[in-house]
Amino acid sequence: MSDTGLSRRSMLGSIGAGAGLMGAIGPSTAQAALLPEPKASAAFDVVVIGTGMAGCAAALEAVGRGAKVAVLEKAEENRAGGNSAYAAGIFGMPRDDSQESRKMFLEDFVAKAQGRGNAKLYAVLAANARADLAWLRQNGVQFMPTEGTMPPYRIATVTTAPGTFMGMPRQLKAMRDRIVEKGGVIVFGTKARQLLMDDRGAVAGVRALGADGVVDYKSRSVVIAAGGYAGNKQILEAYSDPNAGALMVRGIDWATGDGLLMAQDAGAGLRGLGGVMALHISAVDPVETSAGNPFAAQPFCLSINREGRRFMDESKGYVAHGKAVLNQPGQSVALVFDETIKSLPGPSTNYATFQRLGLKVAEAETLEQLAKLIGVPVEPFLETVRSFNAAVKNDSAMDAKPPKQQLAYRIEKPKFYAFHPLVPGVTLTFGGIMINESAQVLEADGRIIRGLYAAGEGAGHAFFDDYIGGSALTNCLVMGRIAGRNATS
Ligand SMILES: Cc1cc2nc3c(=O)[nH]c(=O)nc-3n(C[C@H](O)[C@H](O)[C@H](O)COP(=O)(O)OP(=O)(O)OC[C@H]3O[C@@H](n4cnc5c(N)ncnc54)[C@H](O)[C@@H]3O)c2cc1C
Incomplete structure (x- = not known):
């Protein structure tokens, strides 16, 4: 100086x-x-x-x-x-x-x-x-x-x-x-x-x-x-x-x-x-918190907590999701999807980014195997997916617990995938x-x-x-x- x-x-x-x-x-x-x-x-x-x-x-x-x-x-x-x-x-x-x-x-x-x-x-x-x-x-x-x-x-x-x-x-x-x-x-x-x-x-x-x-x-x-x-x-x-x-x-x-x-x-x-309304939060990969952000896939997936259960309407988007993850056990979740969802434009871009960055995406031929890979109890997880699939009508799953208003896809076509683990990260403060x-x-x-x-x-x-x-x-x-x-x- x-x-x-x-x-x-x-x-x-x-x-x-x-x-x-x-x-x-x-x-x-x-x-x-x-x-x-x-x-x-x-x-x-x-x-x-x-x-x-x-x-x-x-x-x-x-x-x-x-x-x-x-x-x-x-x-x-x-x-x-x-x-x-x-x-x-x-x-x-x-x-x-x-x-x-x-x-x-x-x-x-x-x-x-x-x-x-x-x-x-x-x-x-x-x-x-x-x-x-x-x-x-x-x-x-x-x-x-x-x-x-x-x-x-x-x-x-x-x-x-x-x-x-x-x-x-x-x-x-x-x-x-x-x-x-x-x-x-x-x-x-x-x-x-x-x-x-x-x-x-x-x-x-x-x-x-x-x-x-x-x-x-x-x-x-x-x-x-x-x-x-x-x-x-x-x-x-x-x-x-x-x-x-x-x-x-x-x-x-x-x-x-x-x-x-x-x-x-x-x-x-x-x-x-x-309050958390003063924060922009996204659920991200803990190794690469900046670019490891499956924001485009998130609304199409099922978000599963450590108990093997859904906890929110995923179609509300990635910031609402990031904030909801903060209140889940262990503050860690998996975003589960199948081959059909993976082929959609947003999810496929996020999947490619995770591959390029060498970040974990769990992949399995069956839902049982996927449950083990992401460390959640098998039966509650299978029941979550079964009851969600049964509730899907057209684009929504309003009888699911919790309901999903839009972008509801059955998780049914192997392979099965999960962005996991995802943890909440702050992008910016307001x-x-x-x-x-x-x-x-x-x-x-x-x-x-x-x-x-x-x-x-x-x-x-x-x-x-x-x-x-x-x-x-x-x-x-x-x-x-x-x-x-x-x-x-
Ligand atoms: C991964 C990620 C992606 C994002 N993508 C976008 C996007 O595409 N578009 C968008 O609009 N927003 C995006 N944002 C948000 C946006 O980047 C930030 O809100 C914005 O860049 C903040 O700029 P700033 O100049 O206010 O602060 P910063 O860019 O954070 O700069 C503040 C500077 O002040 C310095 N400083 C702090 N304290 C002191 C001190 N006491 N003395 C001296 N220096 C100090 C810091 O070291 C820092 O260099 C993104 C944020 C993240 C984390």
């Missing part, structure tokens, strides 16, 4: 008039007692915390406006990019720039979140997503040439090049390169620990811990883009579910909600953390720092904390219970860019 060790006088000189006031009064940390005074400090216009999609969008926007920007990242450079680097790389957006398409986008988001998501934020995403994706392209981020769809939602999608689950690390690197090209500084292996505040109650920088010890990164504004809290078992157990400590983490296990905690120490309100549509951080009573902005997974409590695939990255991009713009104004 080139600026470490700047004297107080020269540092204040470099950030101009606002710094004079800050220097005269002297910023203090939100938790002054916990970290010692730093030996070194540096001055910037904007400090961004995090190198995921939200942080990169904020920093890129700010350097583009001529600001002197530092990005702090607690991971080392080879692990940069947070959960954004693990993402499939799908971004959702309105189908075109018409009011009608934006309205459909907004309505579908509101419906998906059962009316409990952040509709004000969805309106901002609808208004900006297409222009911001074009801006990413201008900044060297590459996408697959054609737009996709995501039925039943009335939105369009684009996927980062060269394709699903392959593009994000490369495209985030392109963004980091562009930030540095435009004069930004990215400091890896440096954990933001506390916000600095001046005596007017405005945020005035970040106290961070890195290889050089404690350093103050002073600035006129700070953007928190430190991601979610899927890796923080204390937060999950306290707010989501007492069982949530058993959840696997599908992305980075160092997504520990640091941004939420730092913001809260500085007076910010938090919203949307309560609770976050309270912000307004300008990405300004708010206290619980709605007051603005001056100088503090937040964006991405850990801000805005955008979603509730579930989300439309692709909307998390779009949220990071749009709100990150807004945070970067307003942090420089």
Whole structure:
């Protein structure tokens, strides 16, 4: 980091008039007692915390406006990019720039979140997503040439090049390169620990811990883009579910909600953390939690717990399934299917992915053999399949216990298969720092904390219970860019 060790006088000189006031009064940390005074400090216009999609969008926007920007990242450079680097790389957006398409986008988001998501934020995403994706392209981020769809939602999608689950690390690197090209500084292996505040109650920088010890990164504004809290078992157990400590983490296990905690120490309100409705959960292979996700097969299969029994309507989809698995004995299940189901497009794609990744798929000529392979008692399992098969009429099995509303297929044609074991894993967390549509951080009573902005997974409590695939990255991009713009104004 080139600026470490700047004297107080020269540092204040470099950030101009606002710094004079800050220097005269002297910023203090939100938790002054916990970290010692730093030996070194540096001055910037904007400090961004995090190198995921939200942080990169904020920093890129700010350097583009001529600001002197530092990005702090607690991971080392080879692990940069947070959960954004693990993402499939799908971004959702309105189908075109018409009011009608934006309205459909907004309505579908509101419906998906059962009316409990952040509709004000969805309106901002609808208004900006297409222009911001074009801006990413201008900044060297590459996408697959054609737009996709995501039925039943009335939105369009684009996927980062060269394709699903392959593009994000490369495209985030392109963004980091562009930030540095435009004069930004990215400091890896440096954990933001506390916000600095001046005596007017405005945020005035970040106290961070890195290889050089404690350093103050002073600035006129700070953007928190430190991601979610899927890796923080204390937060999950306290707010989501007492069982949530058993959840696997599908992305980075160092997504520990640091941004939420730092913001809260500085007076910010938090919203949307309560219950499993604040989590996106999927039942995944415990060895490969990111890509070992049979989400397309799941609604067609029978989900069988350790007692050999069904426990839910599998047609409700993979997130409802992931949450239900959390309450099953041992929190481990098998998704059982037969040769007919295996030949369907979604299940066959998931089966091929598991084969490619070398993940376990149990295969047997008889249901008795399958029961033994997946370690469930044979008789209850056979009775479960028998009674389910007898209840299948057309597409549903409404007399089965529990009933299945649609996608009901008899399990009758050998071979018999099971994705097993599957355990619940968190994809992303929905609770976050309270912000307004300008990405300004708010206290619980709605007051603005001056100088503090937040964006991405850990801000805005955008979603509730579930989300439309692709909307998390779009949220990071749009709100990150807004945070970067307003942090420089
Ligand atoms: C397997 C998987 C697939 C997904 N696929 C998609 C998809 O296709 N489309 C979609 O929309 N969403 C997807 N998601 C969700 C999406 O990836 C995330 O919600 C999004 O990337 C979060 O971005 P972010 O910038 O907010 O945080 P992150 O990308 O997590 O970045 C936060 C960064 O902040 C750093 N950080 C944290 N604390 C500190 C600190 N104290 N000091 C310094 N640095 C800190 C972290 O190390 C990290 O690098 C997926 C998630 C997973 C796990």
